[in-house]
Amino acid sequence: MSASFRPDFNVELSSRALGPNVPQRIGRLLWAPMLVMAVMAFPLGLAIGIARANLVATGGDAAMIAALGHLGPAAMFVGFAAVFAAISFAIARILGVLRAGGGQVQEAAGRRVQTLRMPPTAWAFIGLMAMAMMVILAGVAGNVVVGASIAGGSTDLLAQSDGWAIWFEGVRRIGVALYLVAIALGLATIIEALRFQAIRLRELPAESAD
């Protein structure tokens, strides 16, 4: 295998098709477990919301209402973190199929295999996705700590519950925005992979078979 710089794309040259790279293999493995986690977390968040509404309606314990006000969004955003991770992994899986499949076609045609190296958008996709996941989970952890402390009898935190809730909400929201931008970068990478394939396919008939 060797690195080759075409004027238009940064590619790897090989005689055989390359398989998916590590992030793409992780994507293939993890998209489904992440989806399952999300599908479990969303109803839990709704159930906590309904329980809290019931306490509000029946004049229940103020501390428990405040605690559930933290724990409900925490469950819901575990779901969002998981579903965005599942989307990101599914995009990585598509990129893996494009990488491996493009190589297979070139190999089947008996031509030298050119494989697109990871473009900057793919690196940014991975970095931003990891950052977004950590930011959302930081907000969730804050909600869980404050919620559990209020449920455990902390009057100081109960008095400041609204302020903490607003802060954690802000943190979770920026995490979601980062995740959405990461997904946009992942999809932009798919466009680049498809552009390379369309160009590469047109080059193949003019090249001599091995």
Added chain:
Amino acid sequence: MALTFGALTRPRSESEVREPSRHRTIGLSVAAVGLALATISLINSIVAGDLARQAVSADQVGSLGAWSFGLTTAAFATVKLAIGLILLGIVRRIWLRVESVKASLPGLIRARASDTAPLGEFESDFGPATATATAPRPLLIHRLAGLMWAPMLAMGVMLVHAGLLLSFVVAGNVAADPALASSQRAWVQGLQFLGEGLLLSGISFLLGTILGAIRAGGGEVQESLGLTVRTLRMPLTARLFIALMMVGFMVEIAQFVGYAYIATIPGTADYTVFSTWLGPLRELGLGTLLSGIVLALATIARALGFQFARISQIITSGR
């Protein structure tokens, strides 16, 4: 109308093959704008949270919270619109790739088979598939997706931005007329999350359009070479995707109706109780739509895998 959307999704000229995608560039720029809006909202939340912890002014916190909510949701909508634009670029690239396969495949076939492959159902490495003499007609869901993605995205953007404008009005009314502000806040939440639901539905329809393009393009290529047309049948993930999209969108309509109702009863105990569970409900709806999107992406990966295997098979066996 369908013709117009068709022109948007399928390039008329092959000269675009080498050009970098404009949809990609514009989409990433729009996404950056969305992220900037979300950052402004984060700063606002930090200030509002600090004021709330110091118990300085409930009106001031309420006012900041009102427009912060509107702005954050608009920021999310902006990035989702960007994702829609990039998906549109993907659809166009898939069609350009189809044209490239059509142009190059005849020169790549290494063996010519004298017989033709049998027709009918068969089990492929990627799931159940069918072999036909001609390219299959587009599925109803693919035709629907091709028609619906643009109106869904347009309506979503309009509703979210209508909610954003109303959130600024709410911010001005929090101290002056709390009951009116409560009523308007309910409209903001209902409108903006219905808009978010429409945007995610638009994205889902674009993913359906991508699946339709992969299916139709694969059929076109095989038929143009006079080969048996092998097509992947709709996998379970695709069926679940459609179901989740419908359920998620219905939940978003339900939350809108709920907020429209509580907008008529501001300041009452019922208002507080309803808004306590309507928040998680609207998020459940978005989560359901996003779960459907995961399955659509998984289906795209499977369909592409089937297509690569089929192209390789044509090259090596000529049938």
